[in-house]
Structures are given as C-alpha cells and as structure tokens.
Amino acid sequence: MKWNNDVFKRYMEAGLAVLIVLTLGLAGAAGVLSPRAAESEQTEAAAGDDSTNASQENENKDSVTNPDMAEAQETIADGQYPIMGSSDITVQEMVDYFNASGEVYPAEELSEGGADSIETFCQMYYDEATAEGVRPEVAFAQTMKETGFLQYGGDASIEQFNFAGLGTTGNGVPGNSYPDVQTGIRAQIQHLKAYATSDSLNQECVDDRYEYVKKGSAPYVQWLGQQENPEGLGWATGDNYGYDIVGMIEEMM
Known part of the structure; x- marks a missing residue:
C-alpha cells in the first residue's frame, strides 16, 4: 500500500x-x-x-x-485669380520672366528714376506690392502687358514712369506722370488695391485717381477687364484684358 x-x-x-x-x-x-x-x-x-x-x-x-490664404488658394483652384493675398513668386522669377521675353531692359531711361537694372526694378515691384497686400506677380504681369515689356510705344512714354496706363484715355492722351520709378509703381499698385478691396491703403496715397475707383469692384484679375467684369467696371476696355494677365502670370510662375 x-x-x-x-x-x-x-x-x-x-x-x-x-x-x-x-x-x-x-x-x-x-x-x-x-x-x-x-x-x-x-x-x-x-x-x-x-x-x-x-x-x-x-x-x-x-x-x-490665415483664412485669407486658404480662401485665396480655393479661389485660384476654382479658376479666379485674386489680386490680393500672399504669393510664392520670387524676385528672381520676375527677372527671369522679363529676360525670357528677349527684350532689352531700358537701363538708361529708368536709371534716371532710380531703377538701373531689371533686378532693382523687380525688387521695387515686390516690395511695393507686398506692402499693400497685393500679389507682386499681378502688378508685374500687368506692367509687362501694358508697356510691351518696357518698350512702350503707346500714348504714355517711358519718361513718365507710368507703368500701367494710369490716366491714358486714348487719342494721344499721355496720362499721369510720376517723379520716379518707385512712385509710379506705388501708384499702380494702389490703384490695383482700390479695384480689389475696400480696405484702406497702408502707405501714403500717391495715386491721384484712387478716389475715382469703386472699391472692391474687381477682386479678381480676370475682372480687371470691363467686358468680363459682372458690373461692367474695370481697368481697361480691351477684350480679355484680365485673362491675358492671368496667362502671363501662369507663364511667369
């Protein structure tokens, strides 16, 4: 057991x-x-x-x-290009765009107004535009369209430092004149801002036609052409004026 x-x-x-x-x-x-x-x-x-x-x-x-940036990006995607807003454009891209045109920078004439090179000229556009919240490429492309890449040939002359036909009404009317390049650029950009928004200017007004613009009537580049503007307002009467500028912007960027 x-x-x-x-x-x-x-x-x-x-x-x-x-x-x-x-x-x-x-x-x-x-x-x-x-x-x-x-x-x-x-x-x-x-x-x-x-x-x-x-x-x-x-x-x-x-x-x-930065809600404006998000809204602007959405608007661009929908096909409308805002005049106001931040931008990825660089001064060098603006310089390259001008040089690609094959035109010669009028250094002799514009150096008298303080812009002796295309680099200086583009830097002025960049600085003046960003100071007012305007996209630099918009103002610069408009200038290239209005002046034929700074070759002029219309009613205004290069000595006026008027880079966007401010005050020209046709029939030989030369439009406004400015004391130097920077002032002429600033006037153009302030005029663009007047069309784009009702916001006040950040710098002293040098655009003597600023008060005549219906503020905020053309927030998009495409609407700068009176024929394409819903209210029939705008910078110029030419067909597809704003759309041409947008096309130039696309080439530049």
Whole structure:
C-alpha cells in the first residue's frame, strides 16, 4: 500500500508540473505575461494619436490665423485669380520672366528714376506690392502687358514712369506722370488695391485717381477687364484684358 501511495504521489506531481507548463505557455501566447509589450503598444498608439491631434491642431491653427490664404488658394483652384493675398513668386522669377521675353531692359531711361537694372526694378515691384497686400506677380504681369515689356510705344512714354496706363484715355492722351520709378509703381499698385478691396491703403496715397475707383469692384484679375467684369467696371476696355494677365502670370510662375 505504501508503494502504491508513492507511485500515486509521483504521478500527481508529474501531472501538476505538466499542467503548470501548459498554463505558462498559453498565458505567454495570449500576452498575459508580457506587460511591457502591452505597455509599449499602448504608448505607440498614444503617440500616434498625439501626432494626429497635433497635425489637426496645426491645420486648424493655419486656417484660423490665415483664412485669407486658404480662401485665396480655393479661389485660384476654382479658376479666379485674386489680386490680393500672399504669393510664392520670387524676385528672381520676375527677372527671369522679363529676360525670357528677349527684350532689352531700358537701363538708361529708368536709371534716371532710380531703377538701373531689371533686378532693382523687380525688387521695387515686390516690395511695393507686398506692402499693400497685393500679389507682386499681378502688378508685374500687368506692367509687362501694358508697356510691351518696357518698350512702350503707346500714348504714355517711358519718361513718365507710368507703368500701367494710369490716366491714358486714348487719342494721344499721355496720362499721369510720376517723379520716379518707385512712385509710379506705388501708384499702380494702389490703384490695383482700390479695384480689389475696400480696405484702406497702408502707405501714403500717391495715386491721384484712387478716389475715382469703386472699391472692391474687381477682386479678381480676370475682372480687371470691363467686358468680363459682372458690373461692367474695370481697368481697361480691351477684350480679355484680365485673362491675358492671368496667362502671363501662369507663364511667369
């Protein structure tokens, strides 16, 4: 009887050992005994959520702090090009666009007004436009259209430093004259801003025709042409005037 009890006891111990081994194996496979792994997964998931939340917060912050940019990008995508807004254009791109035309920069004439090179000229456009919130490429492309890449030939002459036909009404009327290049550029940009928005000017007004513009009547470049403007207003009467400028902008950028 004693032998049988010893055998039975040994079998019981062996069976218990097997049961413990099986239990440990199953627990390990289920991850019960891997708290560090579970903790790691939870940490990674939390980090992912934080990253997503941070990204969403940044996007929301950009939309709140710069709603005009988001609206402008959406408008451009819909086919209308706003006159006002921030821009990715660089001075060098403006310089390259002029040089690609094959025309010679009139350094002799424009140096008398303070712009002895195309680089200086483009920098003036960039600075004056950004000061008023006007897109530099809009004003610069308009000048290239109005002056034939600074070659003139119309009613206004280069010595007037009038780069967009301000005050020219046809039949030989020469339009406005300005004391230097920068003033002529500023007047043009202020006139563009008058068409684009009812916001006040940031710099002293040098555009003596500013008061005659119906403010905000042409917020888009395409509407600078009177034939394409819903109110029949605009900068010029020529067919597709604003659309031509947009085409030049696309080539420039």
